[in-house]
Amino acid sequence: MNAQFWWFLSRSSGIVTWALLAATTLWGIFLSTRMLKPYDRPAWLRDLHTWLGTLTLLGTGVHIAAIMADSYVQFSVKDILVPMSSDWKPLALAWGIISMYMLIAVQVSSWAMKKIPRKLWRAIHFLSYGLFATTSIHSLSAGTDRSTLLYQGFSIALITLMLGAIAIRIIYAGEPKTREVISRASVATATAPAAKQTPLPPPPPSVPPISE
Numbered sequence: 001m002n003a004q005f006w007w008f009l010s011r012s013s014g015i016v017t018w019a020l021l022a023a024t025t026l027w028g029i030f031l032s033t034r035m036l037k038p039y040d041r042p043a044w045l046r047d048l049h050t051w052l053g054t055l056t057l058l059g060t061g062v063h064i065a066a067i068m069a070d071s072y073v074q075f076s077v078k079d080i081l082v083p084m085s086s087d088w089k090p091l092a093l094a095w096g097i098i099s100m101y102m103l104i105a106v107q108v109s110s111w112a113m114k115k116i117p118r119k120l121w122r123a124i125h126f127l128s129y130g131l132f133a134t135t136s137i138h139s140l141s142a143g144t145d146r147s148t149l150l151y152q153g154f155s156i157a158l159i160t161l162m163l164g165a166i167a168i169r170i171i172y173a174g175e176p177k178t179r180e181v182i183s184r185a186s187v188a189t190a191t192a193p194a195a196k197q198t199p200l201p202p203p204p205p206s207v208p209p210i211s212e
Helices: 005-033 040-069 077-081 090-111 118-125 125-140 147-169 173-198
Strands: none
Touching: 005 040, 005 125, 005 147, 040 077, 040 090, 077 090, 090 118, 090 125, 118 125, 125 147
8 A cells, every 4th residue: 555545645635535525515506596597406405405415414424534545644533533632733724613513513514404493503504604614724734735736726716616606506595585575576466456447437317407
């Protein structure tokens, strides 16, 4: 086995997991805004969103396992679980640890969505946007291959995509309900005058004057 196998696995799994996180967030935006309507299916979007989130969590597990198995930098369990406890790039590693806890919170809340208050679920789920930010900082600051053109191009494309998706999420905030309300309101507005403007009864026929 190559002496750097675990290091390569940790880097590749980290990059793939970063992309999976972006895909999970993107599908969540598709689901919340329904911007692909009528070509999407809510049940399909929800299942794919949950599946991508689970893959992201599994990818994070592979990433951590590969880091701990690598002999280039010796990481202890404390280094992996406690921010700023490692001697190797402590701040960069701390962003990754924070991202891990945020990911666990978001994913567990997704699995328990039907068992917790919806407001609590929404509050936790909004961490997804901060999660992508902290993961990006971790990847860019801890990655040893950030000087390569391929990695730089990938990072720029991924971050640009997510910034655009988040901007759309802000613009489309509440849009599915808004579209339905506007549509119903438009129909009601169009039919209301017709309902209100009921034809008046015809005037009574004029009585001819009686001749004397």
